[in-house]
Each structure stands twice: as structure tokens, then as C-alpha cells.
Amino acid sequence: IAGITQAPTSQILAAGRRMTLRCTQDMRHNAMYWYRQDLGLGLRLIHYSNTAGTTGKGEVPDGYSVSRANTDDFPLTLASAVPSQTSVYFCASSAGTESSPLHFGNGTRLTVT
Amino acid sequence: GQNIDQPTEMTATEGAIVQINCTYQTSGFNGLFWYQQHAGEAPTFLSYNVLDGLEEKGRFSSFLSRSKGYSYLLLKELQMKDSASYLCAVRDPPGNTPLVFGKGTRLSVIA
Numbered sequence: 001i002a003g004i005t006q007a008p009t010s011q012i013l014a015a016g017r018r019m020t021l022r023c024t025q026d027m028r029h030n031a032m033y034w035y036r037q038d039l040g041l042g043l044r045l046i047h048y049s050n051t052a053g054t055t056g057k058g059e060v061p062d063g064y065s066v067s068r069a070n071t072d073d074f075p076l077t078l079a080s081a082v083p084s085q086t087s088v089y090f091c092a093s094s095a096g097t098e099s100s101p102l103h104f105g106n107g108t109r110l111t112v113t
Numbered sequence: 114g115q116n117i118d119q120p121t122e123m124t125a126t127e128g129a130i131v132q133i134n135c136t137y138q139t140s141g142f143n144g145l146f147w148y149q150q151h152a153g154e155a156p157t158f159l160s161y162n163v164l165d166g167l168e169e170k171g172r173f174s175s176f177l178s179r180s181k182g183y184s185y186l187l188l189k190e191l192q193m194k195d196s197a198s199y200l201c202a203v204r205d206p207p208g209n210t211p212l213v214f215g216k217g218t219r220l221s222v223i224a
Binding site (some may be wrong): 036039040050058094105106 | 138143144146155158160161199200202208211212213214215216217
């Protein structure tokens, strides 16, 4: 089934550790996104990529980095995790036109202790 | 930038009609999207409006007024499975910029 795959599904991480959240799509979508969702704050954009080889910063980029080496993969790295990064992380993709909706992966629930 | 407002919570009765409002303040506008999100799951796309008026899709309809910065999602013949959060999102110009989401409206459907 075509779609977006995120891994891991959930993770408990000690503060200070490095972590990479994986995201792969098989829809050949140009654009990909990382959002975090926190209770009372909704979905907030961390980083995005409009096409392979390019990335941009969203609303809350500090402490996170991304890369887009190819069309299918868009990993999100936390260089040194902090408790405030405890959240549910959603990866999404879109075909790249103005009317294109975002298609979301099932999310990664991350707890930083 | 965008400022998007939605009610935090709503309750409605099974079989009834409910209207979920969304207002936005923006320096530009390139379309408004509605998503449904069940607890513990990913958001799923419901509707897209870029021109003024009503878009109907089965039991769900979405309305847009660009001059008022206003949209609503109308759910008819409510079912228990419609209990979910409903997210309003706006796209800035130009082109395919990332969506900015409101905080969502949690709808509870009761018998």
C-alpha cells in the first residue's frame, strides 16, 4: 500500500542522546515535512523540503536537523535530545502543487527523560 | 504569517448537524484545508477550498469566505465515529508552501 512509513513507532530516549527519526514515502511526492504535535499547541512545522536536495526551516527548528538526499527519504535528527522535545512527530508529503494536500505518516511518539 | 482560530471543543448529538468554524488572519492566501484526526492516529485530509463558496463531499461540506477570512466545516447526520479532532490549515503564497495548522477542534458525538 502506497504511503508514508515512519520509524520507530515510539521511543524513550535519555536526555543528551542523539536520535534520528526515519521517514520514507513511495508516492514520488516532491515535498516532505516534519511536524510536531503537542497538547494545546496543535501541529507545528519543524523543517520541510520542497524537492530533493533542498530544505527549509519551519516554526520550531531549533535542536533539529534534516536532510533530503533523495525523493523518498526525509530523516529528522535530534543532535542532543532535551525533555522539551517530548512530543508526537509526524512526517508528511505532498505532490507539490498549490492544491496538494499533505499525506501524513502514522507518527513517532518520542519521550525524552 | 498566519493566525488561525478554532473552538477548542464541541459536543453534538448523534444524527444532528454540527458546524466547526475557523477564522484566519493572513498576509496572503493560497487555500484552506480541513483534516480529521482520531485520537492516537494521523491526520487525514477531508477538504480543500481556494475559492469562495461551499464544497460538498457526502456528509461533509466546507465553506470559504476569503473576504472575511472565514471557513466552516459542516458535518451532517453525525455518527459516533465522527468523534475526532478537526484541524483547519492554511497555505501561504507563493506556490506549494507548508501548511499552517490551527490548534484543532475536538468534537465529541454523544448518543
